[in-house]
Amino acid sequence: MNGNVCVIGLGLIGGSLSMAIKHEHPEVNIIGYDRDDNNAHLAKILGIIDEMTPSIEMGVQEADLIILAVPVNETERIIAELANMNLKQDCIVTDAGSTKGSVTKAAKKLLDMGITFIGGHPMAGSHKSGAGAAKLQLFENAFYLLTPTEEILDADINRLKIWLKGTKANFLLVTPENHDLLTGVISHFPHIIASGLVKQAEHYSERNPLVSRLAAGGFRDITRIASSSPEMWRDILLHNKTVLIELMDNWIDEMVQVKDLIAAADRVGIYQFFQEAKEFRDELP
Ligand code: NAD
Structure with a gap:
């Protein structure tokens, strides 16, 4: 794949996902945003992202994939903001949060605009945080739960799996409630x-x-x-x-x-x- 991926939240999970995507799709341009400037700079210095964006709005404009890897409260807030931004119509928005019910409800706004949101939860991690803790192999052989709602097309789920192939995780589809x-x-x-x-x-x-x-x-x-x-x-x-x-x-x-x-x-x-x-x-x- 090539195109632009925007990763919001460059900590353990966002950083590790960026590394896995870049490894599998070297042509891709990874744009990163973190509310902690020092952490965003660290991600850039470590080569986890290709470029930093000064704002979410600028980072998502050309994105084919948007990954939200921030605490769940922030995910809900950012989803509400994304609903008021100019996104590419065929872009996929996913998250990495550990709960799915409320985030899926918040994402209804995106779905109503025709934007595909597929909840995601890579089930690996550690108690470490920040870009410095990110690892290419973090998700290898781990389960990666995807929680698409009924209206999501199989083709879009497959597209997301291809984007995330470098994680070498085992994808499982479950409902948000389950x-x-x-x-x-x-x-x-x-x-x-x-x-x-x-x-x-x-x-x-x-x-x-x-x-x-x-x-x-x-x-x-x-x-x-x-x-x-x-x-x-x-x-x-x-x-x-x-x-x-x-x-x-x-x-x-x-x-x-x-x-x-x-x-x-x-x-x-x-x-x-x-x-x-x-x-x-x-x-x-
Ligand atoms: P982390 O603390 O390492 O990284 C989170 C990053 O998000 C930080 O760099 C922080 O500065 C940034 N951030 C917070 N609010 C932001 C905002 N509004 N805009 C931009 N950046 C913001 O945490 P993590 O472990 O990477 O967790 C990220 C998500 O992944 C959480 O939702 C968590 O539930 C989920 N998750 C964590 C684990 C784990 O074991 N740590 C496993 C699976 C899923």
Whole structure:
């Protein structure tokens, strides 16, 4: 492919997507915008983008592909702005956000103007941020969820997949609603639990300093994700509220059951709790 790609938000995800697109389509011109000037300059110096644009409006004018890789709140705001800008009629707009319900609603304005919006979520990342953390291979073999709404043409979905081919990710199409349920179960809710475990350890460490010293190995492994950006995770929770409240209710019920099993010293019940979890865990790919 050749043409112009405008990447808005040149952090870990936007930077890594730019690198993957440039690698697969060397002819393409990648125009980057970041509200943090220093980060945009870094992206240019590192060769992640070909040119910087002083404003979103100037950057998107000639774009064949527009990628929004900013926090989800900002994505909604920028989509509303794009709806008032001059875009090429056949350009594709996509995002990289971790939730899809509200962004898809916001994108209705673009669809009404005949502009194709296809939500996207590359399911790889890290707790690092900024252009300096971007990596060409970040998405290799990871799932990349695409959440086109009904009116989106197959040809446009394929065009987006070709643009993103250099990610070497596995694309999966899901509805925006299913996306938010799936990621709620396997990513967002576990994140709350990881942070909750760390907060519990912190609480006990105030009275018992050995807690911090001993919190190595397994504890560090299962709580690694608690080091991620609080801003990003605040937004994710607020954008996936309904799903997360339901999961939280189910979890509380489950924990009450486990508590009752322990209180009743129910050996069989406790064994069964761990055995059922082990069986499902062992079957995971
Ligand atoms: P990041 O902090 O590394 O990068 C975000 C960049 O966006 C920053 O450079 C910031 O300056 C810029 N930015 C913020 N608001 C802006 C605006 N209004 N206009 C222009 N630039 C703006 O974050 P990231 O990890 O790259 O996350 C970007 C998106 O990708 C988020 O929506 C996140 O939910 C999603 N995502 C993150 C991960 C992950 O593990 N980090 C994985 C998949 C998807």
